[in-house]
Amino acid sequence: LGWPLYELDDYEADDIIGALATQASKKDIETIIITSDMDMLQVVHDDIKVYALKTGLSNIELYSPSSFEEKHHIKVSQFLDLKSLKGDSSDNIPGVPGIGEKTAIELLNTYESLDNIYANIDLIKDAVKKKLVAGRDSAYLSKELARIWIDAPVKLNLSEVDGSKIKVDELTKILDELQFS
Numbered sequence: 597l598g599w600p601l602y603e604l605d606d607y608e609a610d611d612i613i614g615a616l617a618t619q620a621s622k623k624d625i626e627t628i629i630i631t632s633d634m635d636m637l638q639v640v641h642d643d644i645k646v647y648a649l650k651t652g653l654s655n656i657e658l659y660s661p662s663s664f665e666e667k668h669h670i671k672v673s674q675f676l677d678l679k680s681l682k683g684d685s686s687d688n689i690p691g692v693p694g695i696g697e698k699t700a701i702e703l704l705n706t707y708e709s710l711d712n713i714y715a716n717i718d719l720i721k722d723a724v725k726k727k728l729v730a731g732r733d734s735a736y737l738s739k740e741l742a743r744i745w746i747d748a749p750v751k752l753n754l755s756e757v758d759g760s761k762i763k764v765d766e767l768t769k770i771l772d773e774l775q776f777s
Contacts, residue, residue, distance in 0.1 A: 615748035618746040638676050640672045645659060646658070677710040679739075681699075684742065692732075694727040
């Protein structure tokens, strides 16, 4: 297609995408990520939007900082802590057993972060406190498993990713051969 292929040992595609999007944002370049992986919501920013594919191309949702906060009732900066608490079975992120999304959001709205939740553990009602204490290691492991590493050592080279260089006729031929319509 005339685009570079980025691969890095020990980094997933999400990390590379997040790193490139973050670098573009620092250059005031608006970036739109199209993905079905909700982990990418961590990188939503004023200059980084995410189109989340819910069911193929028929159900797509655009996330900006304001639409994210409106839908999830937390800040984008709290999304990773939300996943750390509630987990995500689709990504094998265990979270804290017994803590669901509603409780996690309530905790984050009260204490703002995973660290502050644990710093104030004695203020939390007993039933939830017991789950949090028992699941502390799992919460912090989940946070590391779900984190997008936006500092992946890849450099954004705008001339390499210039979409105007695509040879449309060749691209159309390849897509036709692969039965993309």
